[in-house]
Amino acid sequence: MVRQDLSGLPVYKMTGSGNDFVMIDGRTSSPEAWTPSDIQAVCARGTGLRADGLVFVAPGAHPDAIRMIYFNSDGSRAALCGNAALCTARLAGHIGLANGRAMYLETDAGRYEVRTAGADGRPELHLAPVAAPAAVPGLRLQAGEERAALSVVGVPHLVVLVADVDQVDVAGRGRVLRNDSALGAEGANVNFVSPGNGPSDWRIRTYERGVEAETLACGTGAVAAGCTLDLWGLAPLPVALWTRSGCPLGVRAKRGAAGAYDDVWLVGEAKMVFRGVMI
Numbered sequence: 001m002v003r004q005d006l007s008g009l010p011v012y013k014m015t016g017s018g019n020d021f022v023m024i025d026g027r028t029s030s031p032e033a034w035t036p037s038d039i040q041a042v043c044a045r046g047t048g049l050r051a052d053g054l055v056f057v058a059p060g061a062h063p064d065a066i067r068m069i070y071f072n073s074d075g076s077r078a079a080l081c082g083n084a085a086l087c088t089a090r091l092a093g094h095i096g097l098a099n100g101r102a103m104y105l106e107t108d109a110g111r112y113e114v115r116t117a118g119a120d121g122r123p124e125l126h127l128a129p130v131a132a133p134a135a136v137p138g139l140r141l142q143a144g145e146e147r148a149a150l151s152v153v154g155v156p157h158l159v160v161l162v163a164d165v166d167q168v169d170v171a172g173r174g175r176v177l178r179n180d181s182a183l184g185a186e187g188a189n190v191n192f193v194s195p196g197n198g199p200s201d202w203r204i205r206t207y208e209r210g211v212e213a214e215t216l217a218c219g220t221g222a223v224a225a226g227c228t229l230d231l232w233g234l235a236p237l238p239v240a241l242w243t244r245s246g247c248p249l250g251v252r253a254k255r256g257a258a259g260a261y262d263d264v265w266l267v268g269e270a271k272m273v274f275r276g277v278m279i
Contacts, residue, residue: 003038006278011042012091013049013273016083018216018245020273022051023091026058026067036075042278043073052208052215055084057091065104065111066092072210079109080154082219082266086123089114090270109154116270122250125219125266127153132259133228138182142173149228155209156188157224161232165194165205170214174207191221193229196242202229204241204249217243219266226251227261
């Protein structure tokens with residue numbers, strides 16, 4: 001149950017390729033006013049607003065910048081969420097915090113360029129360089145999991161190659177891999193990928209850390225998968241990752257001689273579902 005003093009607070013519900021968020025104008029409420037229990041209550045499915053995370057959108061340090069602070073639905077703070085970043089850019093333009101076509105996004109993971117003026121009208125996020133995805137010594141794969149690599153795109157992502165993502169128990173197997181000791185104490189998000197309808201189309205399903213369940217899409221997970229597939233020689237960038245929601249996330253980047261990726265872009269969607277007030 002949400003605290004009484006938060007009653008009447010305006011909120012926005014948005015979705016990025018099925019990854020859904022409760023968005024808050026940071027000028028009306030700040031993260032310091034919220035406890036993990038408050039965040040869990042608002043994001044709860046069945047008794048709350050049903051969301052993968054809670055996002056605060058506030059003015060940035062410069063006139064052309066906005067600040068995004070992201071919390072997973074379990075109340076934990078995360079450095080970055082790609083789809084939340086795309087939604088933040090759309091909302092910032094809508095509520096007059098920034099130029100709706102191009103701006104800089106300040107996150108716990110760094111400062112990124114984001115724009116909503118792509119050729120197809122979809123928002124685009126220009127991410128920091130991504131180090132070469134690497135094998136994980138000691139990681140325990142099971143039959144049907146062909147290979148795996150760890151990639152950090154603001155947050156850590158394990159990418160696992162399988163023959164068909166529809167045959168994967170994402171909730172069960174994802175939970176096991178997310179907590180594998182080989183990934184360290186904090187674990188990682190887990191992305192299962194399999195071929196799609198063409199060399200530049202792949203399918204992805206993601207188990208998200210902090211949500212502790214499968215989500216319909218994950219933007220930084222798509223970037224991790226795209227870079228990993230390129231490094232493995234399976235899908236030259238750019239590539240489209242088709243999410244569980246049926247929406248594609250586009251990834252483009254340039255691979256350097258050492259295997260690291262530069263000029264990394266995520267292209268997705270950011271839709272307003274509704275605006276309301278908490279009661």
